[in-house]
Every structure is written in structure tokens, then in C-alpha cells.
Amino acid sequence: MKFSIGKSDFREVLSKVQGLTGRKTNLAITETVLITAHDDSVTLVATDLETGFEGNYPASVEAEGAIAINAKKLHEIIREFPADEIQIHEVENRWIEIRNENVEYHIVGMNPEDFQQTPPIEEVTFYEADAAALRRMIERIIIIAGAPDDKRPHIVGAYFEGVEGDNDRLIRLVSTDGSRLAKTEWVLPPEATAPTGEGVLIPKKGLQEVSRFMGSGGTIHFGFQENHFIVQKGGETITIRLLEGDFPRYGDIIEREDGTPIEMDRQLFMMMLRRMSILVTEQYKGVIFEFSDNKLTITATNPDIGESKEEMEIDYEAEPIEVAFNPRFFIDTLNVIEDERVILNILDARRPCIVRGESDATYLSAIMPMKI
Amino acid sequence: MPITDPEGSRDSIRKIIHIDMDAFYASVEQRDRPELRGKPVIVGGDPDRRGVVAACSYEARRYGIHSAMAAVTARRRCPAAVFLRPRFEVYRSVSCRIREIFMRYTDLVEPLSLDEAFLDVTRNKKEMASATLIARAIKAEIREETGLTASAGVSFNKFLAKIASDFNKPDGITVVTPEMAGDFIDRLPIGKFFGVGRSTEARMHALGVRTGADLRQLEISDLLRHFGKAGRFFYGIARGRDDRPVTPDRIRKSLGKETTLSEDIDDPDRMLVILEEIAHKIEDLVRTHEIRARTVVLKVKYADFRTVTRSATLSAPVENADVIMTHIADLLSKTTDGRQKVRLLGITLSNFAGDAEAPRCHQQLPLPLFI
Numbered sequence: 141m142k143f144s145i146g147k148s149d150f151r152e153v154l155s156k157v158q159g160l161t162g163r164k165t166n167l168a169i170t171e172t173v174l175i176t177a178h179d180d181s182v183t184l185v186a187t188d189l190e191t192g193f194e195g196n197y198p199a200s201v202e203a204e205g206a207i208a209i210n211a212k213k214l215h216e217i218i219r220e221f222p223a224d225e226i227q228i229h230e231v232e233n234r235w236i237e238i239r240n241e242n243v244e245y246h247i248v249g250m251n252p253e254d255f256q257q258t259p260p261i262e263e264v265t266f267y268e269a270d271a272a273a274l275r276r277m278i279e280r281i282i283i284i285a286g287a288p289d290d291k292r293p294h295i296v297g298a299y300f301e302g303v304e305g306d307n308d309r310l311i312r313l314v315s316t317d318g319s320r321l322a323k324t325e326w327v328l329p330p331e332a333t334a335p336t337g338e339g340v341l342i343p344k345k346g347l348q349e350v351s352r353f354m355g356s357g358g359t360i361h362f363g364f365q366e367n368h369f370i371v372q373k374g375g376e377t378i379t380i381r382l383l384e385g386d387f388p389r390y391g392d393i394i395e396r397e398d399g400t401p402i403e404m405d406r407q408l409f410m411m412m413l414r415r416m417s418i419l420v421t422e423q424y425k426g427v428i429f430e431f432s433d434n435k436l437t438i439t440a441t442n443p444d445i446g447e448s449k450e451e452m453e454i455d456y457e458a459e460p461i462e463v464a465f466n467p468r469f470f471i472d473t474l475n476v477i478e479d480e481r482v483i484l485n486i487l488d489a490r491r492p493c494i495v496r497g498e499s500d501a502t503y504l505s506a507i508m509p510m511k512i
Numbered sequence: 513m514p515i516t517d518p519e520g521s522r523d524s525i526r527k528i529i530h531i532d533m534d535a536f537y538a539s540v541e542q543r544d545r546p547e548l549r550g551k552p553v554i555v556g557g558d559p560d561r562r563g564v565v566a567a568c569s570y571e572a573r574r575y576g577i578h579s580a581m582a583a584v585t586a587r588r589r590c591p592a593a594v595f596l597r598p599r600f601e602v603y604r605s606v607s608c609r610i611r612e613i614f615m616r617y618t619d620l621v622e623p624l625s626l627d628e629a630f631l632d633v634t635r636n637k638k639e640m641a642s643a644t645l646i647a648r649a650i651k652a653e654i655r656e657e658t659g660l661t662a663s664a665g666v667s668f669n670k671f672l673a674k675i676a677s678d679f680n681k682p683d684g685i686t687v688v689t690p691e692m693a694g695d696f697i698d699r700l701p702i703g704k705f706f707g708v709g710r711s712t713e714a715r716m717h718a719l720g721v722r723t724g725a726d727l728r729q730l731e732i733s734d735l736l737r738h739f740g741k742a743g744r745f746f747y748g749i750a751r752g753r754d755d756r757p758v759t760p761d762r763i764r765k766s767l768g769k770e771t772t773l774s775e776d777i778d779d780p781d782r783m784l785v786i787l788e789e790i791a792h793k794i795e796d797l798v799r800t801h802e803i804r805a806r807t808v809v810l811k812v813k814y815a816d817f818r819t820v821t822r823s824a825t826l827s828a829p830v831e832n833a834d835v836i837m838t839h840i841a842d843l844l845s846k847t848t849d850g851r852q853k854v855r856l857l858g859i860t861l862s863n864f865a866g867d868a869e870a871p872r873c874h875q876q877l878p879l880p881l882f883i
Contacts, residue, residue, distance in 0.1 A: 289826050291838035294881070318831075319876050388881035426874030464874040492879060510874035 141205025142229040143177045145197065147221055153195050153376075154215040157186035159349055161211035165189050167256065172208040174255040175228070177201045185255065186211060191346035192258030193353070196375035206252040207236055214238075217245055258379045264370060266361040267333055269311070271354045271373060273326045274362075278351040280324045280476040280503055281315035282344045290318075293341050293385025300369070301339030309334045314390055315344065320469050320492075322476075322505040323394055335364065341387055342369050346380035353378055393506050396494055399485040400458040402431065403498065406482045410474045412450055416440045417467040419448050425466045426510040431486065432460035438467075463489040464510040470495065473505040525690060527643035528758060529631045530665040530673035531650060533610070534682035536627035537567035537603055541596050543659045552577070552593040557785040559583035559595060564785045566598055570682060580774045582782065600792045600833065601882040603627075606658055607796070613653045617646055622758045625793045630670055632758035644687050651685065669754035671706045672696070678704075693752040697724035705749060707742055709772050710855075715739075724750055767803060768811075769793045770858025776815045778853045780844060787840050790859045791833035798861070804829035807863035808836055810843040813856035822846045823862075830861055831878070 154173070161171050165188055174185040182199045185192065207230050218226065223240040231237050234249040286295035298315040303325075311334055312325045328334050350371050354360060360373040369380045416427050419440040427440040436454045441447045463486060474482065479497030486493045492506040533539070537555040542548045552572035556579075557563010563583040575590035586593060607626040614621045617640075620632035633646050640646050647664035654662050665676025667688040675696075676686040688696050702721050703713045715738065721727050727750040735743030748754060769790045777783065787810075797803065808830060809823040822843040830836055840859060 287828050289828070289839075290835060292834040316879060316881065318878050318881070321879055321881075386882075390881070393879060393881075424874075425876070466876060490877065506879065508877045508879045510876050512874060 141175075141177050141207055142202040142227070143182055143199045144202075144225055144227040145182060145199040147218060147224050147226055149197050150226065151215075151218045151221075153184055153197065154211065154218055156352055157184070157193055157211055158215060159352060160186045160188045160191060160193055163188040163345075167254075169208060169250055169254045169256065171210055171212065172250050172255070173211045173214065174206060174208050174252055176204075176206040176252075178204050185258070187256055187258060188345075189256060190343055190381050191349050192379040193349065194258060194377045194379075205230060207234070208250040208252045208255050209236055209247055210250075213247060217247075259365065259368060261365060261370060261377065261379070264363040264365045265335075266363040266370075266372065267335060269326070269328075269332075269360055269362060271358045271360045272356055274360060274371075275351045275354045275356070277311075277313050277324045277326055278347045281313050281322045282348050282351070283472045283476065284315045284317050284320055284322050285344055286317045292318075293383040294387045296345075297341035297343050297383040297385070297387075298347060299339050299387040299390075300342050302334040302336050304334075304336055311335075312339075313347075314387070316388070316390070319466075320473075320505060320507045321390055321393055322473070322503070323390070324504075325502045327502070339387065340364065340369065341383040341385055342380055343383055346378070350378050350380070393492055394494065394504055396485055396487075399487045399494075400456070402436075402454060402456055402484040402486065404436075404452075404454055404482055404484065406474055406477060406480055406497075408452065409482065410471060412438060412452055413467045413471050413474070415450060416448060417471065419445050420467060421445070425468070426464040427467050428462060428464050428512065429486075430460065430462045431456050431458075433457070440467075461486055461488065462512065463493070464512045465493070465507060466510060469507045473507065477503060525634075525668045526632060527634045527646075528667055528670055528673040529633055529643055529647045529650070530667075530670070530677040531610075531614070531629055531631065531647070531654075531662050532665075532674075532677045532681075533627035533654075534661045534663055535567060535569050535573075536660070537598055538569035538572070539660050540599075540603055540606055542569060544602070548594055552590050553596065554583065554586050554593045555596050555598050556586075557583050557782075558597070559587045562779055562781045564782050566785070566789055568593075578774075580771075580786065598792075599882070600626075600795075601880075604792075604796065604799075606660070609658055610654055610662075613650060613657065616653075617650065619760060620758045621760055623796070626796050630673065630758045644685070647685055651683075667693070669752070670756050670758065671749050671754040672752065674706070675700065675704060690752070697750065697752055698728070700724040702727060705746070706754075707745060712739070712742075766860050766862040766864070767794065767797055767805065768809070768858055768860030769797075770811060770856055772856045773854065776853040776855045778850060780850045783844060783854060783857055784837075784841060786857050787844070787859060788833065788837055790857065791836040791840065794836060794859055794861060795831075795833040798830060798832075803861065803864060805861035805864050806830065807861065808839045808843070809860040809862060810840050810847070811856070811858035811860065812844075812847050812854055813858075814848075815853040815855050817855075819856075820847055825863060836861075 170188055176183045181196050183196050185194045217238055227239050229237045236247045236249045238245040281298055298313050301312050303310050303312050308327050310325045310327045314323045360371055362371045367382045371378045416438045419442040424442040427438055430437040434456055436452045439449045473495050477497040479500050481498035484495055489509050492508045494506050496504040538553045541553055553569040554565050554572050556566035565579050565581045565583055565586050567579055568577050572593055577586045577589055603626050614631055618631050618633050618636045622630040633643050643666045647666050651662050661683040663677050663681045664685045665673040667673040667676055672688045676688045679686040702716045732747045735747050806829050807823055807825045809821050811821050813819045824839045
């Protein structure tokens with residue numbers, strides 16, 4: 141196999157696949173990228189066995205063939221490469237030369253036959269979506285991730301569903317770590333079609349890769365093939381194996397008729413929480429929120445360090461409520477809300493607090509209190 | 513023969529109630545789905561995937577179906593039975609509700625699992641003198657507030673209260689007074705005694721002991737010789753003596769549950785179903801006792817009585833059965849699962865967070881998912 145390729149495109153894609161190839165699996169081959177040269181392009185494939193990436197890039201191909209080469213080392217070599225054009229050549233069996241006139245590397249490859257192929261895309265119905273919108277959705281919900289050793293499907297995965305509303309159709313992503321839950325939606329343009337029926341569980345790690353590949357503009361296509369979620373943009377495809385399992389019926393958690401809405405300035409609330417979380421440690425994660433008489437008082441107590449207290453004026457005339465929360469959860473949520481005003485809905489110290497922006501109906505978060 | 517109180521005084525006699533929900537999981541399902549009432553309902557694994565029965569309704573029991581039976585066998589005995597996957601979150605919330613009811617009468621509540629608990633009502637919050645009336649009131653409140661029935665055993669120690677609750681199921685109440693205890697124990701088959709499992713039962717039979725009356729014939733020295741330390745306990749309970757207290761919050765170094773299987777099995781899928789059941793019991797204890805343990809231990813006893821344990825230590829304390837099960841599945845695959853018959857399965861949590869590690873402040877509450 142022998143081809144030459146432009147540095148910048150090649151470098152960009154190699155940087156993007158590091159998340160996949162850097163993930164520990166039981167197979168050494170997943171640390172490699174599979175590069176196949178054919179006609180006038182090369183195809184690059186990477187996988188962590190759950191999420192697969194495939195991209196097609198123009199190259200001038202002298203001899204066809206396939207190699208599997210360590211992705212991290214190849215990336216480092218290309219990143220530092222002092223020329224715009226790079227030649228890659230399998231000089232003998234799995235002995236790969238990367239060079240231009242002045243620089244020359246020889247790298248041992250692995251057997252491309254061992255590479256775990258992602259399933260070929262056959263008859264898939266693709267739906268169109270705005271890349272920036274989908275990326276924003278993903279970013280808003282993957283901050284909610286479980287502990288690394290928590291393998292429950294509804295924690296590892298985010299719930300993806302198409303929803304047919306009365307007036308509009310939307311796609312929705314819901315994510316939970318067991319203590320909080322976020323829901324985000326994208327209303328489809330009137331002419332667009334959306335998947336209907338049962339939702340699916342997509343691993344959040346895979347979605348993170350999707351957001352990394354998506355870039356910030358343009359249109360993507362997504363679809364489902366058996367138990368895979370597929371996203372395509374330009375010549376690049378990501379295929380994520382879906383998780384098997386149930387997602388909780390989250391309607392009761394996020395829908396709320398009663399309770400008092402409490403409106404607050406997002407920035408001021410955020411700064412207050414940041415100050416209050418200075419005394420928060422792994423052992424003392426909670427701070428106490430006290431809503432009473434047009435005032436929010438937050439107190440943080442950490443016997444190892446000390447204590448802090450801050451008050452803020454708010455509109456609140458209902459019964460006083462005292463409730464403990466992990467301030468980190470609020471900061472995470474406030475970070476992904478765009479409105480300047482946020483609305484909290486707290487019922488009591490044992491039920492989740494709902495947080496959303498004043499006007500943006502496409503995002504909502506439910507945060508469970510801590511035991512006082 | 514009436515049992516004489518060892519202290520000699522009637523005032524020192526305890527009043528212990530054992531409450532056991534009737535066909536708990538199946539009854540909850542029949543309550544929530546009226547169309548299932550009066551029908552054989554089996555809660556447990558999928559018969560097509562070699563699951564086992566976790567619980568079954570009384571209608572199903574008429575077909576000879578019982579818990580821990582292979583679901584496929586159950587289906588063969590009663591093809592019309594409705595098979596359901598367990599909804600542990602629901603059972604747990606019902607269980608919490610029932611515990612709230614217990615707490616109206618006494619703080620001395622020792623839950624054994626989601627559907628059973630001991631209560632010591634010798635002194636109670638309502639200052640009621642009759643434990644029988646308390647048991648009746650609790651049963652009525654359970655029925656009123658959860659729509660489910662329970663059976664109660666009332667006696668002067670845990671052993672007799674537990675046996676009694678099983679005597680008149682469902683929706684029954686059985687009282688064993690000190691005067692009745694002698695006859696009650698005499699007639700009791702040896703397999704029903706606390707601490708007498710399959711193998712002890714066989715050894716008892718070999719000694720000619722088939723009932724409580726037979727057990728009482730044995731001298732303490734014989735019992736000690738045959739059963740070691742447990743012999744002393746058997747000697748006591750044969751005479752109606754069991755002074756184990758009802759302990760709401762035992763300080764524990766570890767917490768475990770195990771099940772001796774009704775038949776030896778070698779199918780890993782069935783083992784996992786049984787382990788899942790155990791994991792949910794453990795989750796319940798974890799919540800009840802607010803335990804923070806980071807090590808999960810799987811115990812497997814093979815048919816030849818060889819026991820192996822496998823353990824995993826996690827980065828954070830175990831919170832629920834799902835977390836336990838993801839590790840147990842890994843651990844089970846590290847045993848000789850599928851190649852040898854297994855007679856007992858157990859899960860233990862250990863490595864409890866000490867005071868230094870335990871949050872002295874607030875604990876994160878979970879969202880009410882899957883309810």
C-alpha cells in the first residue's frame with residue numbers, strides 16, 4: 141500500500157479518533173486505526189468496540205491496500221510533521237514507512253485482518269438534523285454521567301426519542317446519573333421527518349464522540365440500523381451500539397403542576413453557588429438552601445475547613461423551605477442554560493428541584509436534594 | 513407441656529410480632545393490575561431464558577409452583593400462568609410504607625427483607641397491652657393503606673413468632689402463648705426450626721429427630737457433639753427459649769445474605785436470577801441501615817460443599833442492586849460457573865466506610881426512577 145495525503149485533514153481526523161482509540165478494551169487492535177487505500181481516497185476506521193468511526197479522505201493512491209497502525213503514535217508523528225504532504229507506504233509486511241524528503245519513520249503495524257469492523261450500513265432511513273443543534277443537545281446532557289463503575293444501562297446511556305407533539309415534532313435526549321436528570325429537545329423544522337416509536341438508549345461516551353465529530357455547522361443525518369445508532373456528516377460516519385435496558389418513565393419527575401416557581405438571575409445565582417462550593421469537599425458535598433420571606437440563604441458547613449453563609453433577595457412568599465443540595469449539580473445545570481433568568485421549582489426537601497430557563501422550553505433539569 | 517418462663521415472672525415475658533406479607537411481589541402485581549386478580553401470577557425470570565420463580569400468587573401455588581423453581585417448570589405446571597418481571601422499586605416503596613406503619617407502634621423493628629420484619633411491642637408507643645390486638649391493628653392498617661394482606665405471628669420470642677406467622681397464611685394471625693408453646697414446638701417438623709436447613713435436617717433425621725418433641729429428647733451433650741455451637745441453640749429453642757433481641761440497627765462489619773437452593777443447579781443464568789434476588793435484599797438492608805460498603809463478595813458453595821469467594825472493591829459505596837449485580841455477574845464468571853453444581857449462593861458487602869470516610873453531613877438522595 142502506498143499513498144500521499146495532505147497533513148491538515150489527516151491530522152484533524154487523527155486528533156478526533158484519539159477518544160476512541162485511547163479507550164481501554166481487551167483488544168490491542170482497538171488502539172490502532174485501520175487505513176485502507178483505494179482509487180483516489182483513503183478510508184480511516186477506528187473503534188472502541190462500542191462506537192465506531194469511519195471517514196473517507198482524498199489522497200493520491202499509488203498502490204491499494206490496508207494497514208492497522210497505532211493511532212496515538214501516528215497522530216503524534218503527523219502532528220509534528222514538518223511538511224504539508226505526507227507519504228505513507230507499507231514497504232514490507234506490516235512495516236510502515238511515513239516520510240517526506242527529510243523525515244522518515246518506520247512503524248510496526250498490526251494485522252488489518254484483526255480489525256473489528258463496524259457493521260456495514262445498508263438499508264437505513266436517515267433523518268436530517270442541524271449539526272449545531274444536535275451537538276448542543278448532547279453537550280447539555282452528557283455532563284450528567286454516573287460513576288465510572290456504574291454499569292446500569294439507564295445511567296451509562298442517554299435516552300433518545302422522537303416525539304410527535306400536537307403542533308410540532310421534536311427529538312429529545314434524556315440523561316440521568318441516578319440523582320439528577322436532564323431533558324433536552326430540538327424542535328424539528330416543519331418539513332423534517334423524525335423517528336417515532338420506542339426510544340433507544342445510546343451510550344453517553346458514544347454521544348460524546350458524536351459531538352466531537354459534528355463540528356459547529358451544517359447538516360447531519362442520523363438513523364438506526366438494528367441495534368446501532370448512526371450519524372453521518374460529510375464523508376464521516378459514526379456508528380454506536382445501542383444499550384439493552386429500560387429507561388425510567390421520567391414524566392412524573394419532570395412534569396409539575398404544583399409548587400412555587402422561584403425566579404432568579406442566572407449569573408448571580410451561579411456566582412453565589414461558586415462561592416458556596418469553595419468549602420465543599422468529597423466528604424461534605426452538601427450545602428443548605430433556605431427559602432423564606434423573599435430571601436434565599438445558602439449555608440455551607442465543613443467541619444474540616446469552616447463554614448460560609450450568603451443571602452440573596454428573591455421573590456418568594458410561600459412557606460419557608462430548608463433543603464440540602466450538592467451545589468455542583470446546580471452549577472452544571474446553570475452552565476448549560478442560556479436564559480438570563482432561571483426558574484426553580486422546589487416542593488420540599490425530599491422531592492427533586494426542577495430548574496429551567498425562563499423562556500427556553502427545550503431544556504430542563506431535575507435535581508434531587510440531599511438528606512439534611 | 514407449658515413452657516416455664518426462665519425468669520419466673522410473667523412481666524419479663526417479651527411480646528414479639530413477626531409480620532410476613534402474603535405472596536408479596538405477586539400480590540403487589542395483582543393489586544396494581546386488577547385483571548390479574550384470581551389468576552395464577554408468577555413474578556420472576558423469563559421461562560424462555562431459564563429464569564426462576566421469585567414469587568407466585570396463591571392461585572399459582574395450587575399448581576405446586578413455588579419460589580426458586582425454574583420458570584420453565586412453572587409454566588409446564590400451569591401454562592395459563594401470567595409471567596411478570598419483578599418491579600423491585602415498587603416493592604421497595606410498598607415496603608417502606610409498611611415499615612412506617614410498624615413505626616407507629618414501636619421503634620424496635622428489625623426488617624428481615626422487603627416483606628418480613630420482627631417487631632418488639634413489649635413496650636409500645638400506643639401503650640397497648642395486647643400484642644395480638646397490635647398485630648390485628650397493623651394488619652388492618654397495611655390492608656387499608658397498601659391494599660395488601662399480611663400474616664402475623666405473635667409470641668414471646670423471635671423463633672416462635674416467625675413460625676407462627678407461617679401457620680395460617682394468607683391473611684392469618686397465629687398467637688403462641690407460653691402455655692401453648694410446648695405443644696406447638698412438639699408438633700413442629702424439624703425442618704421448620706430456625707437454623708435447620710437441608711443438610712442439618714438430613715443429619716437430624718439420621719439421629720431419629722423428626723419433630724420438636726424428638727429434638728427435646730436429645731441431651732445437650734449430644735447436640736453439642738453433633739452440631740457444635742448450634743447445638744446449644746437447638747437445645748434452647750426445643751424448650752421455647754430464644755432470647756435473641758429485636759435489633760433495629762445492628763452495628764455491622766459486613767452484611768450478607770445467602771440462599772441454599774432447593775435443588776443444586778449448574779446453570780449460570782439461573783444463578784444470576786437467584787443472585788439478583790439476594791442483591792435486592794441487600795440493597796434493602798443498605799438503605800435501611802444506611803450502610804456504606806465498598807466491597808462486594810460473591811460466595812458460591814458447590815454440591816461437594818467446597819466454598820469459593822470472589823470479591824471486587826469499588827471506588828464508591830454500593831448503593832443498589834443494579835450496581836451489585838454488574839459486579840456479581842463478573843465475579844460469577846470467575847468461578848467455575850456452569851461446570852459444577854452449586855448448592856448455595858450468597859452476596860456479602862464489606863469494607864464499610866469508617867467514621868472518617870462516612871459523610872457526617874448530608875447524603876445524596878436518589879431520584880425516584882422506575883416507580
